[in-house]
Every structure is written in structure tokens, then in C-alpha cells.
């Protein structure tokens with residue numbers, strides 16, 4: 438386990454613990470880490486419910502979330518980073534409202550040229566932004582994105598730069614009261630987080646670099 442020490446202090450580290458046992462999480466916790474990212478609802482819920490898990494661990498859902506799994510994660514997450522459709526947004530809002538919670542969320546933006554990646558397009562978000570005040574049980578904190586998995590650094594940098602631009606555009610379209618809190622840009626993983634930080638990431642999601650390869 439190797440927590441990254443070179444991050445600027447203003448950038449939040451999400452330690453991506455998917456596929457890793459709770460022991461690894463507890464070791465990172467012992468070294469001071471509090472924020473952990475998971476991408477499978479059952480795994481997140483099971484780790485959160487484990488009696489060995491300290492109560493101040495913050496769980497972030499970072500992977501694609503199906504609407505029928507929303508009820509597994511809404512009670513135990515600090516943040517859902519992967520809101521990628523209006524259907525999911527409504528499901529999260531309804532679920533959170535039903536248990537009296539307000540869930541912090543990021544809007545996932547499709548910034549890569551790869552078809553397979555999830556997320557809203559810029560134009561979808563432009564249309565959606567003025568309506569985000571209608572979802573009273575979600576606190577929208579910003580955007581999340583994944584760059585293309587390519588060696589060409591200029592491509593990756595351009596995609597991160599685009600995400601920051603989109604976040605600013607969306608922010609300006611939000612209802613007035615929502616703008617100030619919309620300040621998070623979650624971008625950067627083990628292989629590209631340095632570029633993401635240079636391009637304005639406020640959160641990076643790092644798994645392999647901390648916990649080793651997943652098998």
C-alpha cells in the first residue's frame with residue numbers, strides 16, 4: 438500500500454479500493470486516508486456495513502450505477518460521482534428523499550473519444566443545468582470525467598482541459614444558489630493524475646498506484 442504524497446494539499450485523494458479486501462482499506466485508513474472509491478454497488482454496501490469499517494470512512498461511488506442498485510448505495514455513500522443519466526438522477530433523488538438524506542453528487546461527463554465510456558454530453562448538461570434545482574435530495578458538487586486511455590499526453594490533457602471548461606459553463610447555467618457549491622472536478626487516475634492536477638482537478642481517483650494491480 439502506497440498512498441500518494443506528491444498531491445497538492447488542495448486536491449482530494451479518493452483511494453479506489455474496488456476489488457481489494459477490507460484489510461487494504463483499513464491499512465490505508467491507519468495511514469490517514471478517509472475517502473475510498475468503489476465501483477460496484479454490492480461491494481461498496483458490504484464494505485460499508487462491515488463492523489470493522491470505521492464510521493468516518495467516506496465512500497464514493499465512482500462506477501456506473503444501475504437504477505435498481507440505487508437503494509444499496511444511497512444510504513451509505515458520501516458522494517455519487519457517476520451520475521450519468523436523467524433516469525439515474527431521478528432514482529437517486531427519490532431514494533435519498535425517501536430516507537431523508539441529501540446526497541452529494543457529481544455529474545459524469547463524457548470527455549473521451551472512446552464510445553464505451555459513460556457520461557452526459559456537454560449539450561445534454563447544458564439543457565439539464567437550469568433544472569437541477571428541482572432535485573431537492575441531491576447536492577450537485579461538480580463534474581467527473583475519464584480521459585481516453587491513450588499514450589498521447591496531449592490528447593489526455595486536451596480532454597481534461599475540456600472537462601474544466603464544461604464545468605465552468607454548466608456552473609454558470611445553474612440556478613443562482615447552486616453555483617457556489619459546484620466546485621469539484623474529479624479527474625485523473627493512476628496513469629494520468631499528474632496531468633489532471635495540472636489541468637485543475639480538485640479530486641483524483643487512484644487505485645492501482647496505491648493498492649497495486651487488480652486481478
Ligand SMILES: *Cc1c(COP(=O)(O)O)cnc(C)c1O
Pocket residue numbers: 453455476499500583625626627628642643644645646
Ligand atoms: C478503477 C477506477 C479508477 C482508478 O483506476 P486506477 O487506474 O486503478 O487508478 C478511477 N476512476 C474510475 C471511475 C474507476 O473505475
